[in-house]
Amino acid sequence: xxxxxxxxxxxxxxxxxxxxxxxxxxxxxxxxxxxxxxxxxxxxxxxxxxxxxxxxxxxxxxxxxxxxxxxxxxxxxxxxxxxxxxxxxxxxxxxxxxxxxxxxxxxxxxxxxxxxxxxxxxxxxxxxxxxxxxxxxxxxxxxxxxxxxxxxxxxxxxxxxxxxxxxxxxxxxxxxxxxxxxxxxxxxxxxxxxxxxxxxxxxxxxxxxxxxxxxxxxxxxxxxxxxxxxxxxxxxxxxxxxxxxxxxxxxxxxxxxxxxxxxxxxxxxxxxxxxxxxxxxxxxxxxxxxxxxxxxxxxxxxxxxxxxxxxxxxxxxxxxxxxxxxxxxxxxxxxxxxxxxxxxxxxxxxxxxxxxxxxxxxxxxxxxxxxxxxxxxxxxxxxxxxxxxxxxxxxxxxx
Numbered sequence: 347x348x349x350x351x352x353x354x355x356x357x358x359x360x361x362x363x364x365x366x367x368x369x370x371x372x373x374x375x376x377x378x379x380x381x382x383x384x385x386x387x388x389x390x391x392x393x394x395x396x397x398x399x400x401x402x403x404x405x406x407x408x409x410x411x412x413x414x415x416x417x418x419x420x421x422x423x424x425x426x427x428x429x430x431x432x433x434x435x436x437x438x439x440x441x442x443x444x445x446x447x448x449x450x451x452x453x454x455x456x457x458x459x460x461x462x463x464x465x466x467x468x469x470x471x472x473x474x475x476x477x478x479x480x481x482x483x484x485x486x487x488x489x490x491x492x493x494x495x496x497x498x499x500x501x502x503x504x505x506x507x508x509x510x511x512x513x514x515x516x517x518x519x520x521x522x523x524x525x526x527x528x529x530x531x532x533x534x535x536x537x538x539x540x541x542x543x544x545x546x547x548x549x550x551x552x553x554x555x556x557x558x559x560x561x562x563x564x565x566x567x568x569x570x571x572x573x574x575x576x577x578x579x580x581x582x583x584x585x586x587x588x589x590x591x592x593x594x595x596x597x598x599x600x601x602x603x604x605x606x607x608x609x610x611x612x613x614x615x616x617x618x619x620x621x622x623x624x625x626x627x628x629x630x631x632x633x634x635x636x637x638x639x640x641x642x643x644x645x646x647x648x649x650x651x652x653x654x655x656x657x658x659x660x661x662x663x664x665x666x667x668x669x670x671x672x673x674x675x676x677x678x679x680x681x682x683x684x685x686x687x688x689x690x691x692x693x694x695x696x697x698x699x700x701x702x703x704x705x706x707x708x709x710x711x712x713x714x715x716x717x718x719x720x721x722x723x724x725x726x727x728x729x730x731x732x733x734x735x736x737x738x739x740x741x742x743x744x745x
Contacts, residue, residue, distance in 0.1 A: 348380065354551075359555055369727040370413040371438060372459035372508035372551050373597065379642040380682035381726035386744040388686060388701045389573050394731060394742035398437030399716075405736050406454015406510060412727035413481070416440065419739060420456040420469055420511035427456050429469050429477070430737055434728060439742060441484035454736065457549075458508040463532065467514060469725030472504035476518060478535065488535040492518050496525035498513055499546040501568055505640075506549030510563075512576065517563055521547030527574050528567055545569055549595035549638065552572020557603050557620040564605060569632055573625070583625040588614040595638035599648070604628065610637040610653050617663060629666045632660050639679040639723055642650060642687065647704045649687055651675045672707040679723025686710070688731065689722045695720040695735055715740055719738035 366383065378673060389395075400677065402551055405421035411418045413729045417432040425448040430568045431440040445492040449472075451539035458470040474493030479486055492498055493505070498520025516532040526543035543565070550566035554576070562573040562582055569592060572584035587594060590611035599606040601617070605625075618625050634641065636650045636687035641650030647669065648661045656676040660669040678692030688698040695717040701708040716735040725732040731742045 351602075354425060355728065358700070364405065366728040368413045368462075369725045370411055370462040371511070372411075372461070372724075373640060374681070374726070377510075377553065377597075379680070380644060380721070381684075383726060383729065384684050384686050386686065386729070388684070388699070389709055390698065390713060392745060393711070393713035394462040397435075397730065397741045397743055398686070399738050399740040400439075402737060402739050404455045405451055406457065407458040407722045407734075407736070408454070408456045409722045409734065410725050410732050410739060411460040411467075412725060412732065413464050415560075415728070416481070416716065417732065417741075418460040418462060418467050418481075420458070420460065422455040422639065427471050427475070429460070429467070429479060429484065433465075434730065434741070438711065443477070445475055445477065445489075447473055447475070449473060451507055452504060455459055455503075457506040461509045463511045465520065468509040468511070468532070470505060470509050470518065472506070474498060474500070474505060474520065476509065476535070478532070488717060490535055492520040496520040496522065496528055496540070498522050498525070501549060503593075505547060506595060508546065508551045509661050510552040512554050512563070515576075517552045519547045519552065519565060519567070521545065521567065526567060527552070527579065527584045529579060539580055541574045541579040543567065543572055543581050543584070545576070547590060547697065549593065549646050552595050553598050553600065553699070555600040555605075557600070557605070558622045560622070564598040564600070566596075566598055567595040567608060568594065571598060573620065574708070583620060585618050585625050585627060586619065587613075587616070593637070596636045597640040599641060599643050599663075601643065606641070606643075606648065606663050608633045608634045608650065610707055617633075619668065631666050633666065633668045636660060636680070637677045638721070639677060639692075642680055642682045644682045644702050645704050647702075649680060649682075649702065651680065651689070651692070653677065656693070658700070658707070660707075669704055670707055677721055679721065681724045681726055683726050688726065689725055690720050690733070692721050693719065697724070697733065715742060
């Protein structure tokens, strides 16, 4: 009995062990911007230690995915996009795969985050080149251009949505009249169904949800939010949402049978209630106006950076009421982990550790890892924090 008590006391006095997790797609393993890891260091005094840094030459914003001890990211050199696989521990390059993109720089080149699934990496360029690569070697499995293949209609700033995998289906958004959304077989690239929603592509990555008992994909296209039947591609419902320049970029956020959306250029945000007979807006306001970074839903509250003031905003999604605002974050991204938020100042590159508190702003540390414009959201994987600006990708320890 005494031995048992000694072991129990010892267990209580040992520091928490960090639970490692991958970040294999845009917005993390559950596509919600939150890492399931526990036990991170909850004070940034001193600042997180840099483990490595590599140069990026795309002058852009494509974020990394992390799986199996590797980092996958799309870069650009000369007249080619470069898919790079890096060692997560050291930053050393393992392989690279290139394909042509000779178009001029348009806020950088590729914007989509790679998606890693079942030993394969899926990448999408701003001009529509979709590739399936072997994750171990970088060898091409298959590829096609979703704009030319499906008569797609991209936005003014080309394609920005990341490939989204659900079971055996790979969901992409070419835009256009007859194949606004397409489900492909992820093993072969062959079409499973096409959704003719007659709208240009937005920049928002699809989201899977079950609303009013129906499994569906939420698509935030150029001029509307709509649901697509996951089984057959039929458009189920839609809500108009026009913005200046048709920029709908932040991902929809599912809250029960409702969906939160936000856009910039003075448009604001809204909560859309979905039923079996359709959808309608419950409330809307301008207290969150996200240009492209998606809010995080945690502790029952939404946390989001917002134009025009560059505030970090805490909002009750049920009512749209703001709990608090904190200035100084511009268009930066954020991610959640272990009851904390890691929030980037998009203008200066400062990164803050903030408690996910619904009552007040509580900052637990801040450092400036890369500096300069940093619009890509942070990524958390295997006890590490990955950040990028327009010139570099860097990795820091959260232990």
